[in-house]
Amino acid sequence: MKISTSKLMNTAAITLALGVLTLASTSAQAESAPTVSTSDNDKLGLQLGVNLRWNNSAYDLDDNEVSVLPSMFYDDGKYYARGSQLGTYLVNDRDNEVLAFVQPGGENFDPDDAKGDLAQLDERKWSGLIGASYMRATPIGGFRAQLSTDITGRSEGTVARLTYLARLNPGKWTIYPSAGLEWVNSNYNEYYYGISQKEANKTNLDAYKPGSSISPYLSVNGIYDINKDWDLFLGQSVKFLADEQHDSPMVDEKVSYTTTLGLMYQF
Numbered sequence: 001m002k003i004s005t006s007k008l009m010n011t012a013a014i015t016l017a018l019g020v021l022t023l024a025s026t027s028a029q030a031e032s033a034p035t036v037s038t039s040d041n042d043k044l045g046l047q048l049g050v051n052l053r054w055n056n057s058a059y060d061l062d063d064n065e066v067s068v069l070p071s072m073f074y075d076d077g078k079y080y081a082r083g084s085q086l087g088t089y090l091v092n093d094r095d096n097e098v099l100a101f102v103q104p105g106g107e108n109f110d111p112d113d114a115k116g117d118l119a120q121l122d123e124r125k126w127s128g129l130i131g132a133s134y135m136r137a138t139p140i141g142g143f144r145a146q147l148s149t150d151i152t153g154r155s156e157g158t159v160a161r162l163t164y165l166a167r168l169n170p171g172k173w174t175i176y177p178s179a180g181l182e183w184v185n186s187n188y189n190e191y192y193y194g195i196s197q198k199e200a201n202k203t204n205l206d207a208y209k210p211g212s213s214i215s216p217y218l219s220v221n222g223i224y225d226i227n228k229d230w231d232l233f234l235g236q237s238v239k240f241l242a243d244e245q246h247d248s249p250m251v252d253e254k255v256s257y258t259t260t261l262g263l264m265y266q267f
Contacts, residue, residue, distance in 0.1 A: 047073040047231075049264035058241050060252035061113040071262060090132075097135040105129040105148065106155055107192045109250065117203035118250060124192050128152040129159065141166040144180075150188075157188025174223045179216070182239070186211045193248035205249045213242035233262035 048070070055065040074081045079088050087101030109124035131148025142165040149158045163180035189210040200207040219237035226232055238257045246254050 044267045045075050046267040047071075047264045048267070049233075049262055051233075051260055051262040053261075054259040056253070056257050057107070058239075058245070058251050058253040058256040059107070059109050059114075060118055060250060061110075062115060063113065071264070073264070095137050097133075097137075099133045100131075101133070101148075102128065102130050102151075103148070105150070105159060106157070106188070109192070117205050120203050121195070121199050121205075121250070125154055127154045127157065131159075135165075155188050155191035157191060158185045159183070159188065172225045174225070176221045176223075177219070178221075179218045181214055181216055183214050184212060189213055189244055193245045193250060195249055208248055210244035210248065213244040215242045215245070216240050229266055231264045231266070233260065233264060235260040235262075 049072075051069050051071050053065075053067050053069065055067070057065065071083055072081055073083065077089070077092070080086070085101050085103040087099045089097070090100055091098035104126045106127040107124060108126055109121070111119050111121050111123055114121070127150040129148040130151050131146060133144055133146035135142055135144040144161070144163045144165060146161040146163070147158070148160075150156050160183045161180055163178055165176065165178045168175040168177070186209075189212065193208070193210055195205050195208040197207045199205065217237065217239040219235065221233070221235040221237075224232040224234075236257065236259050238255060240255055241251065241253070245251060
């Protein structure tokens with residue numbers, strides 16, 4: 001059965017909120033809870049809730065990160081807030097969706113959580129991204145292309161994503177599997193995974209200057225309809241690092257993953 005963009009908007013919201021959380025309290029990139037259907041006249045198109053999130057970074061750090069963060073989703077058909085992404089619809093019909101948005105992105109490396117020479121490196125902070133995306137609904141699922149660039153001046157990086165999205169409805173569950181490829185330019189990788197000559201001079205690490213790269217990623221997210229007001233959310237996302245990223249002295253894992261448990265109330 002053909003999946004409309006109105007149904008697939010939930011997938012985009014979930015994937016983005018798993019990868020990235022609010023700039024004020026970020027602890028990962030992107031990409032979580034479902035959006036609200038504005039077709040219900042008794043609802044305001046607003047969801048508020050809380051997310052418990054486990055993040056296993058590929059960086060060589062002492063501990064995995066666990067965070068509890070508030071989440072908000074709003075959609076009035078023209079403007080929306082999906083987790084950490086704020087944007088507007090440029091096109092929104094049955095088969096096509098074009099968005100313009102801002103959101104946080106990148107990685108977070110805190111030297112205080114590292115050891116040895118890595119503890120002497122500079123901190124890597126989250127970036128602020130501005131971008132656009134296009135999603136096409138087809139009989140076999142949705143296909144989304146997204147392009148964004150850093151506007152904070154930190155990484156000055158550019159990120160492009162191609163994603164396949166699907167939707168399944170077993171019982172009271174709605175499950176959203178997705179898979180795709182992420183391309184990042186050399187500026188992005190140099191900031192988040194590179195070792196500058198200045199850093200190399202004050203440590204025993206070699207300078208490292210990676211180029212652009214392509215990484216695959218997967219996510220499976222599920223929403224359980226508790227009742228007309230409450231939804232439970234479970235999500236798992238996995239990113240496989242490209243060689244340009246994994247070869248960095250800052251990295252000790254080939255895979256990074258995020259697990260999210262959330263509870264949302266619909267107004």
